[in-house]
Amino acid sequence: MPRAKQRPSVATIVSRSTLEQASVSLQALPDKPKEVWSLRETVMLLQDDITTALNRGYTYDEIVKVLADRGIDITTSSLKRYLATARRERGDGTVSRQSRNPRSAKALAVKPASTAVSPTLASTTQPKSTATATQIKRQPTAAKTKTTPRSSSRTRRRAAD
Numbered sequence: 001m002p003r004a005k006q007r008p009s010v011a012t013i014v015s016r017s018t019l020e021q022a023s024v025s026l027q028a029l030p031d032k033p034k035e036v037w038s039l040r041e042t043v044m045l046l047q048d049d050i051t052t053a054l055n056r057g058y059t060y061d062e063i064v065k066v067l068a069d070r071g072i073d074i075t076t077s078s079l080k081r082y083l084a085t086a087r088r089e090r091g092d093g094t095v096s097r098q099s100r101n102p103r104s105a106k107a108l109a110v111k112p113a114s115t116a117v118s119p120t121l122a123s124t125t126q127p128k129s130t131a132t133a134t135q136i137k138r139q140p141t142a143a144k145t146k147t148t149p150r151s152s153s154r155t156r157r158r159a160a161d
Contacts, residue, residue: 039074043082047090050083 037045053063060076067074074082 039072039078040082040085042072043074043079044086044089047083047086050079 043050050063053066054060060079064074064076064079067079
């Protein structure tokens with residue numbers, strides 16, 4: 001069996017002047033512009049555009065197809081996960097997709113309560129019950145019927161013979 005190559009027993013020693021020269025060289029390096037991004041970073045950078053598309057009624061699948069046409073291959077589940085993470089990190093976690101149905105938006109709108117009661121309704125309205133949940137007794141449930149275990153069709157055939 002061939003022997004593994006052994007390292008020399010002497011440790012590499014670096015002088016102070018070499019260390020200082022390396023430090024100066026590293027500090028003098030200019031900023032290198034970033035040219036590639038991970039999918040997570042891409043979604044974070046495109047978060048506003050993706051959210052706008054979702055608010056316009058596009059689905060995640062449709063957005064994934066648009067991104068794929070531009071060379072960004074991402075799955076729908078990854079897009080959802082990365083977008084949720086980006087919203088959380090940015091503090092937009094509570095932002096939800098706007099409804100495209102105006103009727104449902106109107107139904108969800110909060111209307112201020114009117115304190116004035118019309119004279120015709122005042123005489124016909126009845127006071128609301130002020131009973132709390134602890135004051136209301138539960139209605140007894142129907143008695144459970146005892147069921148017999150189901151038999152297989154083979155057992156039923158044998159019984160019929």
